[in-house]
Amino acid sequence: MPLDEQKLDPAIALASLDEAAPREPHRLFALKHGDSFAVADAYGDIRGVGDGFFRDDMRMLSEFRLTLGGRSTSLLGASLSQDNVLFSANLTNLPIKAIDGKEIRQGAIHIERVRLIWQDRLYERLTLSNYGQEQSAILLSLRFAADFRDMFEVRGTVRQKRGTAHLAEAGQNSIVLRYQGLDDVERVSAISFSQMPDQLMPDQADFFLTIAKRGKQTLYVEVGTAVAAPDRERFRAAAARARFAMRAKRRHGATVHSSGRVFNDWINRARADVALLTTELETGPYPYAGIPWFSTAFGRDGVVSALQMLWLNPGLARGVLAFLAQHQATETAPFSDAQPGKIMHETRKGEMVALSELPFGRYYGGVDTTPLYILLACSYADRTGDMDFIDRLWPSLRAAADWIVEASRATGFVTYQRAAASGLANQGWKDSYDSVFHADGRIPKGPIALVEVQGYVFAALRGLAGLAERREEAEQAEEWNRLAEALRERVEQRFWMDELDYYALALDGEGEPCRVRTSNAGHLLYVGLPSAERAAKVAEQLLSASFHSGWGLRTLADDAVFFNPMSYHNGSIWPHDTAICTAGLARYGVRDDVVRLTSGTFEAAVHFNMRLPELFCGFTRAPGEAPIAYPVACLPQAWSAGAAFMLMQACLGLRVDGWTGSIEVTRPRLPIGIDNLMVRHIQVGTVAVDLTFQRVGDRIGAFLSDQHEGSVPLIVRS
Structure with a gap:
């Protein structure tokens, strides 16, 4: 359909892709760095319905789902860190069977799924903690796919012809998915694991994890343009750099x-x-x-x-x-x-x-x-x-x-x-x-x-x-x-x-x-x-x-x-x-x-x-x-x-006049329920000052902090 027609109701195009799993943006979580971003649900799963891991307007992961004992998990909660760098999902198991056939009751295993993006690479840490009464041997599976769809295809535009998706290339601790575009550009999605999967298929990696009572097991995963060797240090270094970069932007x-x-x-x-x-x-x-x-x-x-x-x-x-x-x-x-x-x-x-x-x-x-x-x-x-x-x-x-x-x-x-x-x-x-x-x-x-x-x-x-x-x-x-x-x-x-x-x-x-x-x-x-x-x-x-x-x-x-x-x-x-x-x-x-x-x-x-x-x-x-x-x-x-x-x-009613180097405040108001508000380090010319608004009865006063009083003209009009 013509692109402008999609905006009449863009929900229709996406619902037609997977009517059982419509995209719900207010229940999705997004991460971004540079020209890469990821959108996933509260479980951390990517389902391929408007979500995914994207780089340069191309979807590099269209599926990324975690199961435990062959079943989906139960959601405890999900959140983004205050600085938007880390996504965390807290999950637990449904009733499953251990690898040896023993029953594992619901809620015995806690899964913490932490994810970030740094320099076009997706990093993930999976930590499984056993709160059951005995050691458990568990099957953890990661199902993945890369459809290499252009963003406009994901939005609903139908193409008459596409490039070539190559067969998956399995390594010892990795799998590489490739797509040769009609533009003669090869796009690669390399999925690497911190330990060798017990079974590795073109669309799934299985891990048999033995977790002691009150013990933990951690698995690291990376998705990028080349195979890597994920581990604790790489994850921590990427997280530290991403948080430092975000702090610099927020300053x-x-x-x-x-x-x-x-x-x-x-x-x-x-x-x-x-x-x-x-x-x-x-x-x-x-x-x-x-x-x-x-x-x-x-x-x-x-x-x-x-x-x-x-x-x-x-x-x-x-x-x-x-x-x-x-x-x-x-x-x-x-x-x-x-x-x-x-x-x-x-x-x-x-x-x-x-x-x-x-x-x-x-x-x-x-x-x-x-x-x-x-x-x-x-x-x-x-x-x-x-x-x-x-x-x-x-x-x-x-x-x-x-x-x-x-x-x-x-x-x-x-x-x-x-x-x-x-x-x-x-x-x-x-x-x-x-x-x-x-x-x-x-x-x-x-x-x-x-x-x-x-x-x-x-x-x-x-x-x-x-x-x-x-x-x-x-x-x-x-x-x-x-x-x-x-x-x-x-x-x-x-x-x-x-x-x-x-x-x-x-x-x-x-x-x-x-x-x-x-x-x-x-x-x-x-x-x-x-x-x-x-x-x-x-x-x-x-x-x-x-x-x-x-x-x-x-x-x-x-x-x-x-x-x-x-x-x-x-x-x-x-x-x-x-x-x-x-x-x-x-x-x-x-x-x-x-x-x-x-x-x-x-x-x-x-x-x-x-x-x-x-x-x-x-x-x-x-x-x-x-x-x-x-x-x-x-x-x-x-x-x-x-x-x-x-x-x-x-x-x-605040305005900074760059020509006169002054601050003008006209008939100020504060939002309902707010009695005071401070604007810190507002730049006026070469000077940064703190400006406070204070509710006094039915009036709002505005004044510079003591150390900044007189440093720039403050003009208040009632």
Whole structure:
């Protein structure tokens, strides 16, 4: 099926692969390092239904299941370490027979399964402890397979032809699985064991383990591109290096600590998820979008994640900007929707894109990524005052601005229409094929102008004008300011719907508005385009029951023809979308409802074990009920994790002015139940300070710590 059609209901494609074992992301556990990641269930098992061990967009393990005495195990519990480095499953045996035929009662054997990924290699430690009353000889089996499926195949795309899977090569302590791709690249999955299996088959290794009463046996397993010699020292060394690397990533930027223990758990998990998904590239850190479907560099997702974290960690924005500038389009290519100056939407490394079966090797079909890139650059400059970096980026920013001007020449708006049938039909952040529609359900013909994209363009032009003034390019600054104000007037004139007191979702190819109320209009508040009067009307509706479910903001009003709280984009709740809209409400002074939205999102996170998924269903909150998970959401997802920090900034009303080297706090609020909150080591120019917010009666005070008082100006507006 065409790729964009998968997003109508991606659960269907995966369920068809194994109807007995649907993928449930909120019960799966993910590990990642670099361009490798693993997704498995709470038992640590990989079943081959959207899960697996992946490297460079190829599934290197499609099955990895443990049995004891020929039976599956019983789950006691599973968890990720606080730093997201180690996965641990605690299991016990069901009633089984020992190798000598004796009965072993349930719960006699404890199995601890610990796993990590370091430098494209999966490490696993299996520790079996015997709590029975006598020595036991037990059969432990590991069943494995590598289907070497491209990520797009795992997502449901059907290929007409595949490469060659070679027969398994068995060694003394290992087995090697090979696949020769149609791209002439050989991919290898080598599974190595710390001891010789008693039986080794192409898809299974059996170990006869004798465990003394109160004794233990440990088995180490590694999966990589070459055979290894797993042992305790290799496992411990890999774990130590992985934890050290993760600590280094988490040290970047300021940290937040509050008086609320559970609230801190959410913030710490969100910070750990951003660190997990952030990959160190040659150009600097880049937050990959999400696991499993989007564990790669996406332009839009990277920019939004960097904007969310900007007040705490501007270094992330710098890395995103450097990477996107390096991969900016320089030529026109219809297959990849590329045009000179356009910023990349997505990059992939798998077999299918190498063969041009799909255009996503480096794909530019995102209409919003280019203005968002400029917006991030301007926001980074405002946050840091780093004009040296902006000056180096300036040719790229000029090229992006030129693309915007050219793209809007025909209609006055930046529009999209895919250049090839293999590209995405819709190219905003809601890119399902049915996410843009008229009130009567008609799918509009292109080229399409999305309302939020015009807001991003407005902010990009205004931001560039400010930077041009600082560069003493007065004429260019005046031109960009003129274009921004003209665009504002056109948006107010063409998108505003008097009968609904709201902005239309889009204009179709004939200029007809899509008279549908969506959360997209909330993004206009984020960039400050609407008048105060119209912003108030949008805010009132976003906060009404049509949008606000109690857990967050739905993407679509509940009276729309395509509304479905279980859909991907037409009525579900996306935490990053709620956060952007909330930041927009804060910009227009809607302070108490910002607190309410933040608290609702936090309470949703509690039900999702402190990890907000990519999206969840938009059903109305009811007393005693939890939010409903979406079946195939990414988890973790960078901009869902980052939503916590954008919401917090909206509550605190905090802004760092990089030009003046000051901190501004406007009408601060604290989340419900939080009496004090400290932002530690927030960088202002060359100085790092600690800023505390304290509830005093019905007011919130903000002050610098004693040792930092007077080191930077703190401006508090009540």
